[in-house]
Amino acid sequence: MSQPPLPALPVTFRPGRTRAVLLSVGTVMFAVITVVALMLERLGPGERASFVFTAAVLFGVLILLSRPKVVADEEGVTVVNITRTRRLAWAEILKVNLRPGDAWVFLDLSDGTSLPALGIQPGIAREAAIRDARALRALADSHGTGAEQV
Template sequence: MTVTSRPRKVRFVAAAFAVVFVAVFTVVAVLLRDTPTGVYFQVSDQVAMVGIGVLLACGALWLTRPRVAADADGVTVRNLLGSTRYPWDHIRSISFPDGASWARLELPDDEYVPVMAVQAIDGDRAVATIRELRKLHRAATVTEAG
């Protein structure tokens, strides 16, 4: 059995913001040449404005990167900056603290790893993912202990 999850609602919001960023900066770039400010804008300025919109859109879409994938051997957590694989025997538990935005893996020595792919805003979907992750963790740790 494998479990894979990505944030759902954040993807819709980020995609909408990305479209808005590109659209607004493209409109501004088109209208940039016709401003009565006395400043003469060149084509390179217009291209730069569209480029800024694209960069902001990429920044918004970057928030859709988190992903968690788990199997019988362990869990792979991909957050904004990197991806790390954790074997089940290195994980104490999977928790979702009250008021937290996303789940986390509890590691030994009071360390934890945020699992940004399982977000509170996703509601029942997040609960189902946590249950599946806990089921895999329980199965792996009972097999190792037994």
């Protein structure tokens, strides 16, 4: 199989369809709960506020779930997961893995650990995730030590 062409840097990998679904559902959910809270005549101002607050918290959780991405540039990779961001130099990435059944890409690092990169996940768009994982693997091989660690 031929090596995929390297994407132009900087490049951002993110689960676009999953992100669109999460943000759309969050927006609709927030709007529906807010409208219901305002339409229920029996609710007092505090109860209405608690409905809207609960909807905002749920929407916030969906925003956090839509946050993951992987940004590659000339110096390295920034992995943004749900609550954490980690910056890696290319030399730190030994291998990019997306095995059958994996929920997202894993990066094998030079310190012996493995870092999940939730920005590339095959959930809704499997082909796009495979393409993105191959592109990140090619970038790691060409910029870092991954090519030497066969």
